[in-house]
Amino acid sequence: MISERVAEDALLVRFEDADLRAAAARAHALATVLEGEPDIEELVPGAASLLVLTRRGSADAVAAALERVETPMPPRSATAHEIAVRWNGPDLAEIAQLTGRTPSALIEVLTATPFTVAFVGFQPGFPYLVGLPPELHVPRLASPRTLVPAGSFAIAGPFAGIYPFASPGGWRLLGETDIALFDAQRVPPALLRPGDAVRLR
Amino acid sequence: MSVRVVRPGAFTTVQDLGRFGHRASGVPPAGAMDPRAARAANRLVGNPEDLAVLELTLSGPELVFARDSWIAITGASARGAFCLPAGEPLAVGRLSGGPRAWLAVDGGFDVPLVLGSRSTSPRGGFGGFEGRALRAGDVLPLGRASRPPGSAPAFLLERPVTLRVLAGAQAPLFSDSARTLFLESAWRVSPASDRCGLRLEGPALPSAAGGELLSEGVLPGAVQVPAGGSPILLGPDGPVTGGYPKIAQVIAVDVPLLAHLAPGDPVRFSRVSLDEALRLRECAC
Numbered sequence: 001m002i003s004e005r006v007a008e009d010a011l012l013v014r015f016e017d018a019d020l021r022a023a024a025a026r027a028h029a030l031a032t033v034l035e036g037e038p039d040i041e042e043l044v045p046g047a048a049s050l051l052v053l054t055r056r057g058s059a060d061a062v063a064a065a066l067e068r069v070e071t072p073m074p075p076r077s078a079t080a081h082e083i084a085v086r087w088n089g090p091d092l093a094e095i096a097q098l099t100g101r102t103p104s105a106l107i108e109v110l111t112a113t114p115f116t117v118a119f120v121g122f123q124p125g126f127p128y129l130v131g132l133p134p135e136l137h138v139p140r141l142a143s144p145r146t147l148v149p150a151g152s153f154a155i156a157g158p159f160a161g162i163y164p165f166a167s168p169g170g171w172r173l174l175g176e177t178d179i180a181l182f183d184a185q186r187v188p189p190a191l192l193r194p195g196d197a198v199r200l201r
Numbered sequence: 202m203s204v205r206v207v208r209p210g211a212f213t214t215v216q217d218l219g220r221f222g223h224r225a226s227g228v229p230p231a232g233a234m235d236p237r238a239a240r241a242a243n244r245l246v247g248n249p250e251d252l253a254v255l256e257l258t259l260s261g262p263e264l265v266f267a268r269d270s271w272i273a274i275t276g277a278s279a280r281g282a283f284c285l286p287a288g289e290p291l292a293v294g295r296l297s298g299g300p301r302a303w304l305a306v307d308g309g310f311d312v313p314l315v316l317g318s319r320s321t322s323p324r325g326g327f328g329g330f331e332g333r334a335l336r337a338g339d340v341l342p343l344g345r346a347s348r349p350p351g352s353a354p355a356f357l358l359e360r361p362v363t364l365r366v367l368a369g370a371q372a373p374l375f376s377d378s379a380r381t382l383f384l385e386s387a388w389r390v391s392p393a394s395d396r397c398g399l400r401l402e403g404p405a406l407p408s409a410a411g412g413e414l415l416s417e418g419v420l421p422g423a424v425q426v427p428a429g430g431s432p433i434l435l436g437p438d439g440p441v442t443g444g445y446p447k448i449a450q451v452i453a454v455d456v457p458l459l460a461h462l463a464p465g466d467p468v469r470f471s472r473v474s475l476d477e478a479l480r481l482r483e484c485a486c
Contacts, residue, residue: 047442184316188225
């Protein structure tokens, strides 16, 4: 665990784990320890990091405290979500071919994969899911689509994700969901939160 | 009581001092791009500093208030508090002296609080007025004025030429020559700039790590360098996480200055120490 001052009131903690799922678990475990501490204003998980926003004037004290924190890995009972996907994405056939399997074999792998929400970003409520088998890590489109429909399930690199809102996007679209990922009237507004477990069907 | 939008202006949004505490759900802070100016506008009309104001961009709206109102404008086309009779149109027109202004009314623009703020969140389509910039025909509710107009220190419009920066989270990954080029070049603000980010035109900076890293939490004022080499200064509506290497971070007291940079404006960067940044902030009110 390496912590670095990146702004007056911000520390970035990086996790060096090679495996993104392990890094996400450590970031989440640290966030759980820090949450609610009086010197902490906000915690922003990343792919293998945690951005710690501190109360004005507290960054030095928090940095010192971080040195002493044991990075615990509590066997936490994660909130589990099962998400129904209609496997009709425009890139499904191409990605199946690219990864040397039939579309139905690709769907089988995806529905058998236990995903973890590493972080939420890009759009409000957009979950970055880790756990994708390495053989399904595919590059993004060289030129992004101008419009990806809301609810699209997609993969790119080591991540899978679901678009809460229609937007431009370069991820490979494998299916659609009806899940409401973001509700501004709810606290917290994102349905899928860092550390949550996700299964597709 | 309410206000009707006759013409919306180029890009007019409802903003307060920002929405905090929901970055982990992917919600950017939003808020007035220069919160000092929004606070000053509120003080001028006797409001608490955190009431919602309108943020105006390049050209202002035409508005008709249904009640007698105290109005103040800070930033570009600044105007101290004046009383506008009910029904008399207020046409702000093209802003002069800068790209942005903040318009306050006594009692504030009383849109609903969403996740603790009245600021507009265009990415999520919520907050402000229906989660979007104003359009002709919109009718916004006004709050009840509680205090007589006050006074505020004259809010001077600053056209920043130099932004002071700390080393960015990935500064060590950039070559010495890239860091030197960044600090010694005269940059220009690109027309493709908005509240999400200001794009800069200038020499192509050799990026680091192929221009792409694992996404991590980012803050307004971060200077990101994508593979193409044109830096992007992150604004208050930008995403909460990003994967572009960051060569620098604008210091806290200078982040509000991004609001006053217009397309075509020149901008330079100078490196300061963390101690200096902290000291400058203690001086700032």
